[in-house]
Amino acid sequence: MQKVLFIDRDGTIIREPDDFQVDLLEKLRFLPGVITNLAKVARETDFVIVMVTNQDGLGTESFPETAFHPAQNFVIQTLADEGIEFADVFVDRTFPHENAPTRKPGTAMLTKYLTGEYDLANSYVIGDRPTDVELARNLGSKAIYIRNPSFPLEGDDAQPRVELAQQRAERRAHDARADQDDVTLAGCHRQRSTGEGLVDARRPRAR
Numbered sequence: 736m737q738k739v740l741f742i743d744r745d746g747t748i749i750r751e752p753d754d755f756q757v758d759l760l761e762k763l764r765f766l767p768g769v770i771t772n773l774a775k776v777a778r779e780t781d782f783v784i785v786m787v788t789n790q791d792g793l794g795t796e797s798f799p800e801t802a803f804h805p806a807q808n809f810v811i812q813t814l815a816d817e818g819i820e821f822a823d824v825f826v827d828r829t830f831p832h833e834n835a836p837t838r839k840p841g842t843a844m845l846t847k848y849l850t851g852e853y854d855l856a857n858s859y860v861i862g863d864r865p866t867d868v869e870l871a872r873n874l875g876s877k878a879i880y881i882r883n884p885s886f887p888l889e890g891d892d893a894q895p896r897v898e899l900a901q902q903r904a905e906r907r908a909h910d911a912r913a914d915q916d917d918v919t920l921a922g923c924h925r926q927r928s929t930g931e932g933l934v935d936a937r938r939p940r941a942r
């Protein structure tokens with residue numbers, strides 16, 4: 736089964752401008768290393784590469800199609816020239832308040848990939864917002880989150896896996912210590928009841 740790399744555009748492939756809208760060629764800048772590394776992925780792995788992007792209000796007065804396509808075509812063409820071909824490019828045009836099922840983290844645009852013919856468990860979503868991580872969860876895939884101070888992850892998602900593993904280990908160690916204390920206290924209790932004197936086994940004995 737084929738694995739898929741679902742990749743976000745703004746903030747992931749290209750820089751996201753302060754007004755969140757790439758509607759002029761002058762606003763278009765590739766993020767460092769993206770072309771080189773995506774080319775490597777395309778050349779050396781068998782992932783199907785798919786772009787999934789939310790473009791708020793595309794086609795409305797606030798973001799006309801004619802403002803979107805020059806930059807979008809430039810991105811697609813530049814990447815294609817480096818051997819990076821998108822199997823599909825999905826663009827959602829809704830605003831967040833519309834809560835459209837097509838808008839990330841919704842999967843309604845991606846039904847083609849939900850038929851069981853793709854290895855979603857070993858697929859990835861790469862993006863710079865919690866909604867990209869949420870999309871991965873909704874697909875049953877893994878997420879690679881590109882740190883974005885304006886849209887940080889929250890809760891367990893916010894912590895690198897290694898920190899979570901560390902915390903789990905600390906919790907286990909704490910639980911083990913608590914169990915030990917129970918045993919020690921039980922031992923003290925027994926000693927008291929047999930009249931042998933109370934010894935706090937947690938303190939080193941004086942020699």
Ligand SMILES: [Mg+2]
Binds near residue numbers: 744747863864
């Ligand atoms: Mg983004």
